[in-house]
Amino acid sequence: MAAPGENLRINGDRLWDTIHEIAKIGPGIAGGSNRQTVTDEDGEGRKLFQKWCEDAGLSMGVDQMGTMFMHREGTDPDALPVYVGSHLDTQPTGGRYDGVLGVLAGLEIVRTLNDMDIKTKHPIVVTNWTNEEGTRYAPAMMASGVFAGEFTQEWAYDKEDAEGKKFGDELERIGWKGDEVVGDRKMHAFFELHIEQGPILEAEGKDIGVVTHGQGLRWIECTVTGKESHTGSTPMPMRKNAGRGLAQITELVHKIAMDNAPNAVGAIGQVNVYPNSRNIIPGKAIFTIDFRSHELDTLNRMVERLYAEAPKLCEELGVCLEHEIVGQFDPPAFDEGCVKAIRDAAERLGYSHKDIISGAGHDACWINKVAPTAMVMCPCVDGLSHNEAEDISKEWSTAGAEVLFHAVVETAEIVG
Numbered sequence: 001m002a003a004p005g006e007n008l009r010i011n012g013d014r015l016w017d018t019i020h021e022i023a024k025i026g027p028g029i030a031g032g033s034n035r036q037t038v039t040d041e042d043g044e045g046r047k048l049f050q051k052w053c054e055d056a057g058l059s060m061g062v063d064q065m066g067t068m069f070m071h072r073e074g075t076d077p078d079a080l081p082v083y084v085g086s087h088l089d090t091q092p093t094g095g096r097y098d099g100v101l102g103v104l105a106g107l108e109i110v111r112t113l114n115d116m117d118i119k120t121k122h123p124i125v126v127t128n129w130t131n132e133e134g135t136r137y138a139p140a141m142m143a144s145g146v147f148a149g150e151f152t153q154e155w156a157y158d159k160e161d162a163e164g165k166k167f168g169d170e171l172e173r174i175g176w177k178g179d180e181v182v183g184d185r186k187m188h189a190f191f192e193l194h195i196e197q198g199p200i201l202e203a204e205g206k207d208i209g210v211v212t213h214g215q216g217l218r219w220i221e222c223t224v225t226g227k228e229s230h231t232g233s234t235p236m237p238m239r240k241n242a243g244r245g246l247a248q249i250t251e252l253v254h255k256i257a258m259d260n261a262p263n264a265v266g267a268i269g270q271v272n273v274y275p276n277s278r279n280i281i282p283g284k285a286i287f288t289i290d291f292r293s294h295e296l297d298t299l300n301r302m303v304e305r306l307y308a309e310a311p312k313l314c315e316e317l318g319v320c321l322e323h324e325i326v327g328q329f330d331p332p333a334f335d336e337g338c339v340k341a342i343r344d345a346a347e348r349l350g351y352s353h354k355d356i357i358s359g360a361g362h363d364a365c366w367i368n369k370v371a372p373t374a375m376v377m378c379p380c381v382d383g384l385s386h387n388e389a390e391d392i393s394k395e396w397s398t399a400g401a402e403v404l405f406h407a408v409v410e411t412a413e414i415v416g
């Protein structure tokens with residue numbers, strides 16, 4: 001496949017303006033975004049994205065998990081499309097770029113191809129995967145997981161949020177439950193641009209991350225049960241404090257990750273204590289452990305050690321522990337051909353680059369199971385993400401989108 005000329009560039013200003021236009025929908029309280037999956041704000045953001053795509057001549061398909069597929073014709077209708085995208089849903093206190101950059105960079109590729117009247121043999125499909133974040137409804141990368149056959153649609157539809165609302169009902173309520181059977185679409189390749197969400201690229205002064213692998217993930221939901229009683233009148237030796245189980249498992253998770261450093265991380269991000277009253281000893285604590293490593297055996301060892309040590313801790317405290325895996329995927333290795341297209345594009349375009357392992361999970365991690373897949377990363381300020389202060393430069397956004405552009409267009413094969 002002929003590589004695109006190094007003069008083939010995107011309109012970085014237009015991409016930057018588009019990113020900040022959609023950020024007006026579901027704004028956070030501190031300058032970031034709060035456009036959680038299948039909320040009204042998510043629905044509004046989808047509508048704006050649909051308008052932009054249709055204005056660019058794309059036709060829309062939506063599957064039964066609400067994932068949006070925006071199709072640009074190729075010259076060979078029988079050729080499998082090259083997919084490019086990410087996610088428009090955000091964390092409750094998310095940044096403006098996590099996911100959004102990757103979807104809108106896909107739109108910018110189409111806009112640029114239209115401007116230059118460039119045709120490709122393979123169609124190009126810009127994709128917005130539903131519920132990548134997994135915050136309102138676990139697990140993360142939910143729709144791409146159903147697409148890759150990892151979860152059933154019924155299981156996903158039945159997931160409930162903190163208010164007991166089911167995912168499937170909310171998807172229908174916002175009017176984005178499509179008719180396409182999830183996973184029926186076949187892909188020639190899938191590319192995703194994403195901010196690094198870590199400090200490496202910025203610290204090393206690199207414009208581009210060529211993502212060769214991702215970390216595997218285990219989300220373990222724990223329920224520690226003790227006994228509610230008066231914080232004032234219950235003698236200390238009689239207490240069954242579920243909060244102490246939470247505290248000691250929090251420390252254990254940290255210790256397990258540190259003992260497997262530098263190729264492991266662990267924390268507890270979501271915590272609910274019941275009844276959460278100032279003068280009642282917590283009778284129950286429900287929380288989710290997030291373990292990650294790019295080494296599968298390390299990841300499995302971390303989980304085994306948790307299963308061995310956490311129940312003992314709880315027994316000594318007089319409380320009991322139940323746990324269940326609510327999200328998991330093994331460390332992905334991305335397609336070498338697609339990874340090479342990205343590395344060559346960075347080289348051709350004169351951007352500094354380094355091979356990198358993705359610390360965060362992405363839809364590409366699941367799609368990698370069903371199609372040749374790879375990711376491009378750009379730096380983010382202080383490596384900060386999942387924080388409203390998440391920030392990138394226009395230069396980084398442009399560089400990432402241009403490398404994505406070249407990898408997509410080379411794979412889709414320019415015609416004429």
Ligand code: HGY
Nearest residue numbers: 132133140360361362
């Ligand atoms: O959890 C993750 O890694 C992703 O940001 N959803």
Ligand code: MN
Nearest residue numbers: 098099132194
């Ligand atoms: Mn993301």
Ligand code: MN
Nearest residue numbers: 091098133386
């Ligand atoms: Mn995220």
